Amino acid sequence: MNKKSEVDKKLKIEELIDFFELRNGYNMREVVEDMVDKIGLLNHETMGKHTLSMDECDIQWGESGHVCMLDEFVEKYTDKLLEGVLNVIKSYLVEQKESIDEW
Numbered sequence: 001m002n003k004k005s006e007v008d009k010k011l012k013i014e015e016l017i018d019f020f021e022l023r024n025g026y027n028m029r030e031v032v033e034d035m036v037d038k039i040g041l042l043n044h045e046t047m048g049k050h051t052l053s054m055d056e057c058d059i060q061w062g063e064s065g066h067v068c069m070l071d072e073f074v075e076k077y078t079d080k081l082l083e084g085v086l087n088v089i090k091s092y093l094v095e096q097k098e099s100i101d102e103w
Contacts, residue, residue, distance in 0.1 A: 013092075017086055017089060017090065032078055033054065036054060037051060042054070042057060042070075054074055055069060057069070057070040057071075059073060
Protein backbone atom coordinates (compact mmCIF):
# COMPACT_ATOMS: atom_id res chain seq x y z
CA MET A 1 0.00 0.00 0.00
CA ASN A 2 1.20 3.51 -0.69
CA LYS A 3 1.48 6.28 1.85
CA LYS A 4 -1.65 8.11 0.65
CA SER A 5 -3.89 5.06 1.01
CA GLU A 6 -2.47 4.41 4.50
CA VAL A 7 -3.24 8.02 5.49
CA ASP A 8 -6.77 7.71 4.05
CA LYS A 9 -7.29 4.50 6.03
CA LYS A 10 -6.08 6.25 9.21
CA LEU A 11 -8.52 9.13 8.65
CA LYS A 12 -11.45 6.71 8.24
CA ILE A 13 -10.48 4.95 11.46
CA GLU A 14 -10.23 8.32 13.26
CA GLU A 15 -13.73 9.19 11.99
CA LEU A 16 -15.00 5.89 13.36
CA ILE A 17 -13.36 6.57 16.74
CA ASP A 18 -15.02 10.00 16.84
CA PHE A 19 -18.37 8.42 15.95
CA PHE A 20 -18.17 6.07 18.93
CA GLU A 21 -16.72 8.62 21.36
CA LEU A 22 -19.20 11.37 20.51
CA ARG A 23 -22.12 8.97 20.23
CA ASN A 24 -23.70 11.01 17.48
CA GLY A 25 -26.06 9.02 15.31
CA TYR A 26 -26.91 6.27 17.75
CA ASN A 27 -28.19 5.78 21.27
CA MET A 28 -25.89 3.47 23.24
CA ARG A 29 -28.60 2.61 25.74
CA GLU A 30 -30.88 1.42 22.93
CA VAL A 31 -28.06 -0.62 21.39
CA VAL A 32 -27.32 -2.29 24.73
CA GLU A 33 -30.98 -2.94 25.50
CA ASP A 34 -31.40 -4.52 22.07
CA MET A 35 -28.38 -6.78 22.66
CA VAL A 36 -29.66 -7.81 26.11
CA ASP A 37 -33.04 -8.61 24.58
CA LYS A 38 -31.39 -10.73 21.87
CA ILE A 39 -29.39 -12.63 24.50
CA GLY A 40 -32.71 -13.55 26.11
CA LEU A 41 -31.37 -14.48 29.55
CA LEU A 42 -33.48 -12.04 31.57
CA ASN A 43 -36.47 -14.30 31.85
CA HIS A 44 -37.84 -17.20 33.81
CA GLU A 45 -39.72 -20.24 32.60
CA THR A 46 -42.87 -18.94 34.30
CA MET A 47 -42.71 -15.74 32.22
CA GLY A 48 -43.16 -17.38 28.83
CA LYS A 49 -41.71 -15.24 26.06
CA HIS A 50 -41.64 -12.12 28.21
CA THR A 51 -38.31 -10.83 29.47
CA LEU A 52 -37.34 -8.47 32.24
CA SER A 53 -35.76 -5.14 31.50
CA MET A 54 -32.37 -4.42 33.04
CA ASP A 55 -33.83 -1.84 35.42
CA GLU A 56 -36.03 -4.58 36.91
CA CYS A 57 -32.99 -6.67 37.91
CA ASP A 58 -30.48 -6.02 40.62
CA ILE A 59 -27.18 -7.58 41.62
CA GLN A 60 -27.12 -9.07 45.10
CA TRP A 61 -24.19 -10.12 47.25
CA GLY A 62 -25.26 -13.23 49.11
CA GLU A 63 -27.37 -12.39 52.13
CA SER A 64 -25.78 -8.94 52.43
CA GLY A 65 -28.15 -7.39 49.98
CA HIS A 66 -28.25 -5.03 47.07
CA VAL A 67 -25.04 -4.12 45.24
CA CYS A 68 -26.43 -2.21 42.24
CA MET A 69 -29.08 -2.38 39.55
CA LEU A 70 -28.19 -4.41 36.48
CA ASP A 71 -28.76 -1.47 34.12
CA GLU A 72 -26.29 0.67 36.13
CA PHE A 73 -23.65 -2.06 35.97
CA VAL A 74 -24.16 -2.74 32.25
CA GLU A 75 -24.03 0.98 31.41
CA LYS A 76 -20.74 1.50 33.27
CA TYR A 77 -19.31 -1.75 31.93
CA THR A 78 -20.25 -0.82 28.35
CA ASP A 79 -18.64 2.62 28.72
CA LYS A 80 -15.40 1.07 30.02
CA LEU A 81 -15.42 -1.66 27.39
CA LEU A 82 -15.90 0.83 24.58
CA GLU A 83 -13.21 3.08 26.06
CA GLY A 84 -10.80 0.12 26.21
CA VAL A 85 -11.51 -0.97 22.64
CA LEU A 86 -11.05 2.57 21.36
CA ASN A 87 -7.74 2.85 23.24
CA VAL A 88 -6.54 -0.33 21.51
CA ILE A 89 -7.54 1.12 18.14
CA LYS A 90 -5.79 4.41 18.95
CA SER A 91 -2.63 2.49 19.88
CA TYR A 92 -2.86 0.69 16.56
CA LEU A 93 -3.09 4.05 14.78
CA VAL A 94 0.01 5.33 16.59
CA GLU A 95 1.94 2.23 15.50
CA GLN A 96 0.72 2.63 11.94
CA LYS A 97 1.66 6.32 11.91
CA GLU A 98 5.16 5.47 13.12
CA SER A 99 5.60 2.87 10.37
CA ILE A 100 4.25 5.32 7.74
CA ASP A 101 6.66 8.02 8.96
CA GLU A 102 9.54 5.57 8.54
CA TRP A 103 8.81 5.25 4.80
